[in-house]
Amino acid sequence: MQSLTLEQLRATHEAGGITGVTIKAQGGDFLVRFVTRNGDAVLTKARSTEPRYFSNPLQAINLLKGVGIMIGTFDVSLWNPLQKNTSRVRPDRAVALKQVHEAADYDRWFRAQVEQGLQEAEDPATEWVTHELVKEDIAQQRAALLVRASGNN
Numbered sequence: 001m002q003s004l005t006l007e008q009l010r011a012t013h014e015a016g017g018i019t020g021v022t023i024k025a026q027g028g029d030f031l032v033r034f035v036t037r038n039g040d041a042v043l044t045k046a047r048s049t050e051p052r053y054f055s056n057p058l059q060a061i062n063l064l065k066g067v068g069i070m071i072g073t074f075d076v077s078l079w080n081p082l083q084k085n086t087s088r089v090r091p092d093r094a095v096a097l098k099q100v101h102e103a104a105d106y107d108r109w110f111r112a113q114v115e116q117g118l119q120e121a122e123d124p125a126t127e128w129v130t131h132e133l134v135k136e137d138i139a140q141q142r143a144a145l146l147v148r149a150s151g152n153n
Helices: 006-014 057-067 091-122 131-150
Strands: 002-004 018-026 029-036 039-043 073-075
Touching (some): 002 029, 006 057, 018 057, 029 057
Parallel strands (some): 002 039
Antiparallel strands (some): 018 029, 029 039
């Protein structure tokens, strides 16, 4: 059986070399098989002769539609949804996606805080405290803490 990468599939289809297509189930995954003028072929990964498996047949259908193949058949006689291929699980992606979501949540919170601050700054009822007044207050608090820490009440 021949192997076709996506680019080879496009070229073969454009040349009229594809005479039939079947999305075939194997366990919990699906692969795409072709009948070409030169015999049977299977869709493979880009730089490999290993078949390209799809966990969802809609992914395969979208790929075929993108190439321009609109008619084909299904063979689900060997389909077993309990037999999923676990070698494609990428826990590092789960961690990365969690970090992205946390960053997006923080960004939304931060932007809301900035927006709230800008709205309060425009409110005429907002009382503003000068820098000098804040420094004076902190100095008084510090002096009171030093007195308490030294034990001289």
